[in-house]
Amino acid sequence: MQCLGSPSRADTDIAHNQGKWLEIGTASVRNFRFVGYKRLSVWLVLLITSLPIHTIYNSVVFTSTAMHQYKVLIAPNVGDFSLASSECVRSALSLTESDFRQSMPHDSLEHLSPKECIDTFATNYLPGRGTLLLLTNELDHDNITVWDAGTGSGPRTSMKKGRKDYDWMCRGEQALDVCNGDQIDPEQWKVTASPLEDKQLNITAPSQQGTLTFNKDTFAKVSPCYDERPAVPKSLCRDMETLYRYILEHQELDNVLHFLREPENWANSSWAGAITVREVSKCAYPSENGSGKKETFKIEGCLSEKIPESCQLMFSFPIAIVVLVLNVLNIACLFITARDSRDDVLLTMGDAISSFLSRPDPNSRGRCLSSKSNVYTKAFSSSSETRYSQVNIPKRLPRLKRWFHSINSFHWYLTVVLYFASLAGSIYLHLIAFSSLKSEYEGGSLPGLSADSRKPTSVTPVSSMKSSNSKDIMSLMLLANIPQLVLSISYFLYNNLLTTMLLAAEYNSYALHRRYLRVTKPQGKQRSELYISLPHRYGLPLIALFAVLHWLTSQSLFYVQEIPFYADGRLADSFTVSALGFSSVPMIIAVTLGSIMLIAVFGLSLRRFGSRMPLAANCSAGISAACHPPENDKDAAFEPVMWGEVVINTPQELERLGGDDETRSTLSRASTATHDRGSRSTSVRVSNAMAALSLESTGVAHCSFTSHDVVKPSPRQLYS
Structure with a gap:
């Protein structure tokens, strides 16, 4: 982009003739007024195609992270047990027995203390973790029962403010308004859960057709008493209804057997005596646990299943196409820039010094101490107002x-x-x-x-x-x-x-x-x-x-x-x-x-x-003003050069460089012009310069880049 904005010597001469200056050696926007609309167009295309690349390039390839939901179960704290024997556990994890045995070998589970378990799982983003078993001493080892404490991580099923992936951790006696792992005491950590296995009683009773088997959930479907024309005696229906109402509220086997043995409860006590009762387990599901039985268990430790972390490296084809097209346009702009047909491009400061030494610019003659700060718009124009401005007045070296x-x-x-x-x-x-x-x-x-x-x-x-x-x-x-x-x-x-x-x-x-x-x-x-x-x-x-x-x-x-x-x-x-x-x-x-x-x-x-050399920096006018070598230094551009006070041997050379009589004449005309315009400040500056000039025994000297010998400029000397 700097190359596109770099002016040629011809562009610089045009700008100087119009009283403008250009920037040399740095990226510039102000130069485009003179370097041509073609280069401006290429520069704009390069700019417009480059900006979107920075905003979308990093999104061509991005990552996606898999978040696996993990099941939280509460199991007895024993050293040797097999969860695979529980059909309800396998059903809760949606695994067959063979898959379950393969995916959860006991030696692949990481044992964690309560504190380690809390620190590990108290986060909303937890990759690499599978089923979590919370171990408690409050479950009977002889009759292993597994309880469901909920799920963590995985789908944001709630998406509600304040809901966390590890809320299961605080469903105990902590009574925390907001679940926070730091507020849980590992020594007293308790978790509330629902049973995965729901115990229920299956009743087998005599009937007109033989036997009838039912439980509290199926009685209404299988009972012949609910037919439009029951084929059983009303007394039998009354006894069956009595039994059904009792088991709705009592699921303890001993209580039901004792109730059956009481003759006063039945119209036909022999029928009640022939009934058999069997306790069976039924798998409960999370949707059924909402208002079901719940208990709280003190946690003694955890077994955490470690699973491989999975992620995907995603590629966005549409964005890649856009980036590719923009880069092709960038390359086209670079190709056009490289085929610049101009031979006199002032791309660097060295190019500018070489060009102005080979062909000095008459617009800057007599202003050898011009700097970027005092070269301003129209400083090189030919009007009387600017010709005799401060730029034209001989100066001393600026401060360091x-x-x-x-x-x-x-x-x-x-x-x-x-x-x-x-x-x-x-x-x-x-x-x-x-x-x-x-x-x-x-x-x-x-x-x-x-x-x-x-x-x-x-x-x-x-x-x-x-x-x-x-x-x-x-x-x-x-x-x-x-x-x-x-x-x-x-x-x-x-x-x-x-x-x-x-x-x-x-x-x-x-x-x-x-x-x-x-x-x-x-x-x-x-x-x-x-x-x-x-x-x-x-x-x-x-x-x-x-x-x-x-x-x-x-x-x-x-x-x-x-x-x-x-x-x-x-x-x-x-x-x-x-x-x-x-x-x-x-x-x-x-x-x-x-x-x-x-x-x-x-x-x-x-x-x-x-x-204390004047600070021209990247200002073309300042560089031009410092490049007026002696007349006999024709090849200065091709030799080692130095800036300093030029050793002037003849009055004619001093006059050519803008010093001595011409400077005095310039100051005289400047004094007259400023007096006519009524510019008091400029008139005072000109008068002071003329007074200083009259006090200088050596007159006005000149500084320039040259391959000849130079003298270190004096702070007391006037230069033009």
Whole structure:
């Protein structure tokens, strides 16, 4: 982009003739008025096609994390038992007996203490965990019974505020308003559960057709007494109804047998004596546990099934096509730029000095101490108002300046504003994240930060949606990549800051040492320019630092999909969540690194220049004014050059360079012109200059780049 905005010598001459100046050696927008609309069009296409790449490139490939629902069961705390013998356990896990034996060998379960169990499972994002067995001493080992304590993780079936994936952990006697693992005492941890096996009584009673078998749930369906025309005596129906009403309220075997043995309860006691009662187990399901029997058990430990973590690397084909097309357009723009037909392009400061030494610009004659700060619009125009302005008056050397004086104030402001905007955005994200964590861990301490940015315990969703709409997903992807765009803009700002300061420092070094000019197309003793912006010792570290910042930012704010699975392995695709994840640790590191970089640039900008040479920086007019060598120095551009006070041997040469009599004549005309216009301040400056000139025994001297010998400029000497 710097190449497209670099002017040719012809463009520079046109600008100087119109009283304008252009920027040399740095990326510039102001130059496009003179370099042509074709290059402006290519520059705009390059800009427009580059910006979207930064906002969508990271979303071409993204990850999806599988969240497996895990079943929580309460079992006896014994050293040797086989859950596979329980049909209800296998039914709850939707496994066959062979699958169950294969998936849950006892030696594959990790034993956890109550504290370890709470610390491990008290999180909303828990990959890599399967069935959890809570062990208790309050269940009978001789008659093993397994209880259902609920489920954790998996599909966001609730999606309700305050609901957590580990609410089962607090369904005991803790009476916590909000489930928080930090508030549970591991020594007194109790969990409420419902039985997986529901005990019920099967009744086999004599009937007209032989025998009739029923229980409290099936009596109404099989009883002949509910027919329109019952085929059994009314006395038998009364006895059957009496038995049914009793077993509705009493399911204890001993109580029912005792009730059958009491003759006064029956119209036909012999019928009651012939009844057989058998206790059987029936598997209960979670939907039936809502209002069923519940008990609370003290937990002595846990057995946790560890399952392989699963994730997917997703590829977005539409986004990849868009990125590919944009890159093709970028390559086309680069190809057009490389085929620039101009031979006199002033791409670097060395190119400009070489061109102006070979062919001095008459517009800047007699202004050898012009700097970027005092060259302003129309300074080179031919009107009397500007011809005799402060630029035309002989000057003394400026005071020693610092590197930051070479930078436009607006550029500094923009860089600082962008930094504080990024800092504010980071703080805002932290507030959202910690607000979410605070509500999740209300009443307890917040979890520690993890250095692993993708570790579930360190990731907080700052925005999420259940929508599968591509527009909604794209909006999250764009939002996740906005910081990447900000970083790219920051890179250009930092690059331009350093380029301008180092360009000014290199320009200033010509007043200290004689050096070869570094140009893009070397001739004579000129040297080839190895870079067009930053030297490698600055450019490579800057690229490396911003590469690290881009990576840290991608780990701080990222798009992720959560694909949930039920405990039986079924995909819960209707609960797939697209989320914008945020991780604090990489963001903190990125902000710290960005702050250090800004401080480093500020510290670098406080360095002093080595000489009092006027600060032309990237200003074409300032460079042009410093390139009026002696008449006999025709090949200065191709020899080692140095800036300083030119040794003038003849009055004619002094007159040609704009000094002595011509300067006095210029000041005289300036005094008359300013007096006629009534400009008191300018008149005073001109009068002071004439007075100073009359006191100088050596007259007005001249400074320039030259291959001849030079004298170190004197702070007391006037120069033009």
